[in-house]
Amino acid sequence: MMWTRVGLLWLTLSALFISGCGKESEPAAGAAAPQQTFEWQMVTTWPRNYPGLGMAPENFAKAVNAMSGGRLKVKVHGAGELVPAMGVFDAVARGAVQMGHGAAYYWKGKTPAAQFFTAVPFGMNAQEMNGWLHYGGGMELWREVYEPFNLVPFAGGSTGVQMAGWFKQEINSVADLKGLKMRIPGLAGEVFQRLGGVPVTLPGGELFTALQTGSIDATEWVGPYNDLTFGLYRAADYYYYPGWHEPGAMLEFIVNKDAWESLPPDLQAIVKYATRAVNQDMLDEYTARNNAALKELVEKHGVQLRKLPDDVVAALRQASREVIQETIAEDEMARKVYESFQAFKTDVAPYTAISEDAFLEIREQSAAPAGSASSDADASSSSDSSSSSGSGSSSGSP
Amino acid sequence: MMWTRVGLLWLTLSALFISGCGKESEPAAGAAAPQQTFEWQMVTTWPRNYPGLGMAPENFAKAVNAMSGGRLKVKVHGAGELVPAMGVFDAVARGAVQMGHGAAYYWKGKTPAAQFFTAVPFGMNAQEMNGWLHYGGGMELWREVYEPFNLVPFAGGSTGVQMAGWFKQEINSVADLKGLKMRIPGLAGEVFQRLGGVPVTLPGGELFTALQTGSIDATEWVGPYNDLTFGLYRAADYYYYPGWHEPGAMLEFIVNKDAWESLPPDLQAIVKYATRAVNQDMLDEYTARNNAALKELVEKHGVQLRKLPDDVVAALRQASREVIQETIAEDEMARKVYESFQAFKTDVAPYTAISEDAFLEIREQSAAPAGSASSDADASSSSDSSSSSGSGSSSGSP
Numbered sequence: 001m002m003w004t005r006v007g008l009l010w011l012t013l014s015a016l017f018i019s020g021c022g023k024e025s026e027p028a029a030g031a032a033a034p035q036q037t038f039e040w041q042m043v044t045t046w047p048r049n050y051p052g053l054g055m056a057p058e059n060f061a062k063a064v065n066a067m068s069g070g071r072l073k074v075k076v077h078g079a080g081e082l083v084p085a086m087g088v089f090d091a092v093a094r095g096a097v098q099m100g101h102g103a104a105y106y107w108k109g110k111t112p113a114a115q116f117f118t119a120v121p122f123g124m125n126a127q128e129m130n131g132w133l134h135y136g137g138g139m140e141l142w143r144e145v146y147e148p149f150n151l152v153p154f155a156g157g158s159t160g161v162q163m164a165g166w167f168k169q170e171i172n173s174v175a176d177l178k179g180l181k182m183r184i185p186g187l188a189g190e191v192f193q194r195l196g197g198v199p200v201t202l203p204g205g206e207l208f209t210a211l212q213t214g215s216i217d218a219t220e221w222v223g224p225y226n227d228l229t230f231g232l233y234r235a236a237d238y239y240y241y242p243g244w245h246e247p248g249a250m251l252e253f254i255v256n257k258d259a260w261e262s263l264p265p266d267l268q269a270i271v272k273y274a275t276r277a278v279n280q281d282m283l284d285e286y287t288a289r290n291n292a293a294l295k296e297l298v299e300k301h302g303v304q305l306r307k308l309p310d311d312v313v314a315a316l317r318q319a320s321r322e323v324i325q326e327t328i329a330e331d332e333m334a335r336k337v338y339e340s341f342q343a344f345k346t347d348v349a350p351y352t353a354i355s356e357d358a359f360l361e362i363r364e365q366s367a368a369p370a371g372s373a374s375s376d377a378d379a380s381s382s383s384d385s386s387s388s389s390g391s392g393s394s395s396g397s398p
Numbered sequence: 399m400m401w402t403r404v405g406l407l408w409l410t411l412s413a414l415f416i417s418g419c420g421k422e423s424e425p426a427a428g429a430a431a432p433q434q435t436f437e438w439q440m441v442t443t444w445p446r447n448y449p450g451l452g453m454a455p456e457n458f459a460k461a462v463n464a465m466s467g468g469r470l471k472v473k474v475h476g477a478g479e480l481v482p483a484m485g486v487f488d489a490v491a492r493g494a495v496q497m498g499h500g501a502a503y504y505w506k507g508k509t510p511a512a513q514f515f516t517a518v519p520f521g522m523n524a525q526e527m528n529g530w531l532h533y534g535g536g537m538e539l540w541r542e543v544y545e546p547f548n549l550v551p552f553a554g555g556s557t558g559v560q561m562a563g564w565f566k567q568e569i570n571s572v573a574d575l576k577g578l579k580m581r582i583p584g585l586a587g588e589v590f591q592r593l594g595g596v597p598v599t600l601p602g603g604e605l606f607t608a609l610q611t612g613s614i615d616a617t618e619w620v621g622p623y624n625d626l627t628f629g630l631y632r633a634a635d636y637y638y639y640p641g642w643h644e645p646g647a648m649l650e651f652i653v654n655k656d657a658w659e660s661l662p663p664d665l666q667a668i669v670k671y672a673t674r675a676v677n678q679d680m681l682d683e684y685t686a687r688n689n690a691a692l693k694e695l696v697e698k699h700g701v702q703l704r705k706l707p708d709d710v711v712a713a714l715r716q717a718s719r720e721v722i723q724e725t726i727a728e729d730e731m732a733r734k735v736y737e738s739f740q741a742f743k744t745d746v747a748p749y750t751a752i753s754e755d756a757f758l759e760i761r762e763q764s765a766a767p768a769g770s771a772s773s774d775a776d777a778s779s780s781s782d783s784s785s786s787s788g789s790g791s792s793s794g795s796p
Contacts, residue, residue: 066667067465122761125754127525127558130678131685160525161753223753242752244760269464277674280528287529291749313760349761351689354640355559355621356523357758362642362711363520364751
């Protein structure tokens with residue numbers, strides 16, 4: 001049914017594309033004379049104006065419009081408005097629209113290699129992912145992977161470390177995952193399946209209903225800020241777990257290659273740098289807003305924050321290794337991308353340990369009152385210190 | 399002497415400014431008709447094309463030129479080429495040049511509040527700083543602080559966690575800091591002074607000579623990638639320590655306000671988004687390159703990586719509290735900025751602990767061979783695992 005709907009939209013979209021792209025028009029305010037202007041359509045896998053994820057396309061459109069003095073206008077369409085969320089890749093690849101925003105791992109059915117550009121279980125965090133993509137050869141590989149689909153990819157924002165998700169029962173052992181029907185996409189979904197779960201890929205906009213009707217038992221989505229927005233806590237009483245599976249989930253902009261090549265060099269540069277600015281902006285927003293949302297979930301809505309038991313983490317880690325090895329054994333391009341990813345991770349992780357991680361360790365010690373146990377805090381004691389609104393800091397800790 | 403030199407350059411610069419700004423010129427390739435073009439001069443506190451720090455102005459100039467189709471050209475000048483490194487703020491404030499790139503804490507003599515926009519000891523990391531600046535009211539305050547100087551500031555890149563620096567003797571106790579003459583700017587310099595050290599502010603380009611001639615005993619600079627470039631390891635046998643004092647050092651672009659207001663809205667937008675793109679780009683570069691540089695320093699050049707003893711960290715923390723309290727007691731604007739900074743940090747830190755930090759913890763466990771001690775790694779054992787080039791990962795850890 002999804003695809004019938006896409007079929008129905010096809011003619012309309014093709015008409016839009018032909019009429020919208022590259023027409024001569026009135027000059028923008030301040031321009032000296034008529035110049036070629038462009039009107040692009042962007043489809044997304046998110047509800048329109050959805051906080052965080054859905055603001056990236058809006059902010060991109062705003063940036064491009066401002067920088068081009070109106071010569072490149074981008075109209076953003078939420079999931080299901082022109083095409084369904086999971087139809088974004090095809091719509092842009094075929095040139096029905098010029099751009100899309102979503103996540104590469106949604107397209108693992110097209111090319112398994114795509115998954116490594118979004119998130120790898122126990123992989124790299126946002127800072128490391130950006131290092132790999134922009135200074136470690138990652139973007140070059142991403143372009144190579146999307147080339148056969150007539151698509152030009154750009155990093156499109158990061159959520160930071162995602163939460164492991166929402167569960168109706170506490171997870172005390174690997175056995176508790178057995179038979180659970182959970183929304184969990186990408187490599188993590190396959191890991192979950194290996195431990196007896198039943199993974200489902202659903203767009204975010206369908207999660208609340210799926211939870212409420214019982215068509216899924218559990219879900220991961222993003223983190224407190226987004227999960228609060230969807231009201232996931234209202235569907236049942238929940239246990240909520242910090243993450244292992246998407247340590248720096250990276251979103252994507254995709255541009256139809258013909259549309260890309262139709263742009264003059266200055267507008268290509270504007271598109272490129274706008275994606276880069278938006279890429280950072282998204283992480284800034286999540287970083288600023290997650291903790292307040294987490295407090296609201298825990299204090300107001302009674303969500304139980306828990307930490308996954310060590311043996312469950314160990315099983316997830318072992319299953320992740322197996323899933324990745326099988327994925328790269330079956331697909332040459334996936335192997336090539338993973339080898340680049342893994343070589344970068346192997347190089348960067350020791351420095352992350354003595355820089356970011358070592359710093360956070362001494363900072364957490366400094367926030368703890370002398371003699372307290374919170375320097376070896378687990379997830380729930382961190383939640384307590386969050387709930388008490390930073391008691392360490394109010395005592396004057398810099 | 400520094401200021402005589404600035405004086406001598408004054409007339410030349412004023413002439414450049416008057417002739418360079420806002421003249422009519424030939425249209426850029428692809429433009430339909432003549433448009434107003436701008437040629438800006440940017441002075442910096444770094445050597446030209448200096449890796450990391452010095453690439454931000456170059457990358458900014460490249461971005462702006464490409465996006466504007468040549469309508470805004472920015473010529474970058476290294477430290478000492480037009481003005482000395484420490485003359486950047488004044489040159490831009492007075493309109494001798496249109497832009498500068500440097501670090502706000504260099505200007506603490508102008509306004510103590512500036513220091514909080516670069517780095518606070520035991521403060522926020524790069525991700526948190528960006529969250530505060532762009533979604534926590536930080537940028538608004540920065541603009542307010544620079545307004546009386548006729549300057550418009552933008553975040554201009556982050557180095558990530560900086561190393562605590564280079565010492566000829568091992569630091570075994572607070573007493574070892576006594577009498578040490580060390581290049582260490584900003585709030586951290588005052589903290590160092592409180593523990594008996596003698597802080598000096600020097601531009602990076604003068605560090606090697608200062609170390610070699612013995613005019614300073616110790617220095618911090620940035621991190622392995624930059625420290626290797628300056629060859630600091632060659633001046634003596636060194637002990638090298640991970641950081642506490644600049645957990646996410648933020649650089650800055652500054653624009654003369656009259657020059658800013660002379661730009662049409664599209665070029666203003668191009669400047670704004672270009673700074674944002676460059677802001678992320680710098681951290682990506684450091685993240686990609688620090689570990690290889692650290693390995694070279696340790697393995698090839700015999701630099702001794704050490705961890706600061708807990709009691710030294712505790713003393714630095716206590717002194718940091720005192721220095722900050724005194725700084726904000728003496729300056730109302732410094733208090734206002736710090737209160738915003740600290741409120742954001744208090745809010746964000748608990749979430750960083752259960753997201754970034756908790757993830758890094760389970761990842762480090764996953765990299766360690768079963769039963770090894772490296773999951774409670776200190777700085778030197780992390781260096782060992784870096785030296786052995788990720789033995790955990792080569793065994794297939796994802």
